[in-house]
Amino acid sequence: MSTIAANLQQIRQRIAQACQQAGRDPASVQLLAVSKTQPAQAVAEAVAAGQRCFGENYVQEGVDKIAALRAMGHGGLEWHCIGPLQSNKTRLVAEAFDWVHTVDRLKVAERLSAQRPDGLPPLQVCVQVNVDGGANKSGVTPAELPALAQAVARLPRLQLRGLMAIPEPAPDEATARAVFGRVQALWQGLRADGLALDTLSMGMSDDLEAAIASGSTLVRVGSAIFGARTYPAR
Ligand SMILES: *Cc1c(COP(=O)(O)O)cnc(C)c1O
Numbered sequence: 001m002s003t004i005a006a007n008l009q010q011i012r013q014r015i016a017q018a019c020q021q022a023g024r025d026p027a028s029v030q031l032l033a034v035s036k037t038q039p040a041q042a043v044a045e046a047v048a049a050g051q052r053c054f055g056e057n058y059v060q061e062g063v064d065k066i067a068a069l070r071a072m073g074h075g076g077l078e079w080h081c082i083g084p085l086q087s088n089k090t091r092l093v094a095e096a097f098d099w100v101h102t103v104d105r106l107k108v109a110e111r112l113s114a115q116r117p118d119g120l121p122p123l124q125v126c127v128q129v130n131v132d133g134g135a136n137k138s139g140v141t142p143a144e145l146p147a148l149a150q151a152v153a154r155l156p157r158l159q160l161r162g163l164m165a166i167p168e169p170a171p172d173e174a175t176a177r178a179v180f181g182r183v184q185a186l187w188q189g190l191r192a193d194g195l196a197l198d199t200l201s202m203g204m205s206d207d208l209e210a211a212i213a214s215g216s217t218l219v220r221v222g223s224a225i226f227g228a229r230t231y232p233a234r
Contacts, residue, residue, distance in 0.1 A: 004042060005049035007225045008033070011208075015219065018212040029212055032080055032201075034222030036061065037229040040068035046225065047074050055101075055220050057083030063096045082164075082201075082220060084138050091115045094157075099124040101164040101201050101220075104140045109152045116157035126164040126201050127152060131182045133168065142186055149190050162199030162217070163187045169206065176207050180214035187215070 056062030080099040094115035130139030170176035203211025205224035
C-alpha cells in the first residue's frame with residue numbers, strides 16, 4: 001500500500017472514531033483531501049485509494065491539476081476551491097471548480113454566479129466566516145453573515161450549501177470545540193431563518209476531532225494525507 005493510501009485509511013479511521021464518540025453517523029462527515037502544492041501524481045494515488053474530492057488553494061495551480069488529472073483519465077473527481085479568492089480569478093474558478101468554500105463578499109459571489117457556464121450545474125458554495133480573527137483575516141464577521149448568506153442564496157448560478165471556517169489553532173480541545181461550536185450555532189441560526197444548508201466545512205489535520213464533535217460535515221485534510229507540503233505558499 002502506498003503511504004498516501006495508508007494515510008487515507010488512517011484519516012478515515014480518525015473520522016469514524018470521532019463520529020462514534022460524538023454519536024454521529026460516519027457517513028455524515030465527508031473527507032476533502034487538500035492537495036495544494038502536491039503533484040498530480042499524488043492526487044492520482046489518492047484516487048487509486050478511493051478518494052474522490054480534492055481541495056486546492058491556488059487557482060491556477062488547481063486549474064492545471066484538474067486538467068492533468070483529466071488527461072490521466074480521472075474526469076469524475078470533485079474539485080473544491082478553498083483558498084482566498086480575488087475578483088480577477090473568479091472566472092477560472094467558475095469554469096473549473098465544483099465548489100468554492102471561501103465566499104466572503106457579495107461582489108465575488110455575483111461574479112462567480114455570472115461567470116458560471118450554462119452547461120455546468122450551479123457552483124456549490126460556502127460562505128467563509130471569521131469567528132475568532134482580527135480584521136485582516138479572511139471571512140465575513142458573524143454580524144455581517146446573515147445578510148451576505150441571504151444575498152448569496154438568491155444568486156441564480158450558485159447553490160449556497162453552508163459555512164466554512166478556519167479558526168486559529170487552539171491551545172486545547174475544549175477551546176477548539178467552543179470555537180467550532182460558535183460556527184455551528186451561526187449555521188443553525190441561518191437554517192432556522194429558512195436557508196437549506198447541509199454543509200459545515202471545518203476541521204483540518206490537527207483539529208478534525210474537535211470539529212466533528214461540534215458538527216462538522218466536511219473536514220479538509222492535507223498534510224496528514226499527503227505529508228508535509230514541499231514548497232511554500234505563494
Ligand atoms: C492547507 C489547508 C487545509 C489543510 O491543512 P492541513 O493542516 O495540511 O490538513 C485545510 N483548509 C484550508 C483552507 C487550507 O488552506
